[in-house]
Structure formats: C-alpha cells, structure tokens
Amino acid sequence: MPHVEICAETCKGCALCVRACPKKILRLSPTVLNQKGYSPSECTDPSACTACRSCALTCPDVAITVYKD
Numbered sequence: 001m002p003h004v005e006i007c008a009e010t011c012k013g014c015a016l017c018v019r020a021c022p023k024k025i026l027r028l029s030p031t032v033l034n035q036k037g038y039s040p041s042e043c044t045d046p047s048a049c050t051a052c053r054s055c056a057l058t059c060p061d062v063a064i065t066v067y068k069d
C-alpha cells in the first residue's frame with residue numbers, strides 16, 4: 001500500500017507538504033513536538049495516499065519518503 005514516512009526530527013513544521021497534498025491527509029501534529037520544538041507533519045489517513053510524491057517534492061528539508069507499496 002502506498003504510504004509516506006516523515007522524519008519527525010528533520011521536520012521544521014513549515015506545513016508546505018500539508019498544502020501540497022491533493023488528498024488532504026497531512027497535518028502538523030497537534031500532540032507531538034520534536035527536539036527542535038516544532039510540530040512535525042503526520043499522515044492522518046495512510047490508506048488514502050496515492051504515492052503522488054507532491055509532499056516529498058515540496059519539502060525543503062527532504063523529511064518525507066514516499067513508498068509506492
């Protein structure tokens with residue numbers, strides 16, 4: 001199943017991936033803070049991911065890896 005892995009410690013919470021996702025399944029975590037004090041991006045519905053890679057291509061910090069299966 002397509003899915004994304006987001007490195008919470010690399011993420012700086014800029015939300016560019018949140019805006020880039022056509023499925024609207026990414027958000028900044030309402031509960032998690034990373035070591036740098038940012039709310040990292042997380043996927044709310046992995047089953048809806050199409051592996052389009054928009055999020056990964058948009059992330060300035062290369063924190064997202066997309067898996068097609």
Ligand code: SF4
Nearest residue numbers: 021049050052053055
């Ligand atoms: S790969 Fe596409 S559908 Fe999946 S989380 Fe990223 S932007 Fe959204």
Ligand code: SF4
Nearest residue numbers: 011012014015017059
């Ligand atoms: S674009 Fe990258 S750095 Fe910005 S919130 Fe998304 S994963 Fe984090």
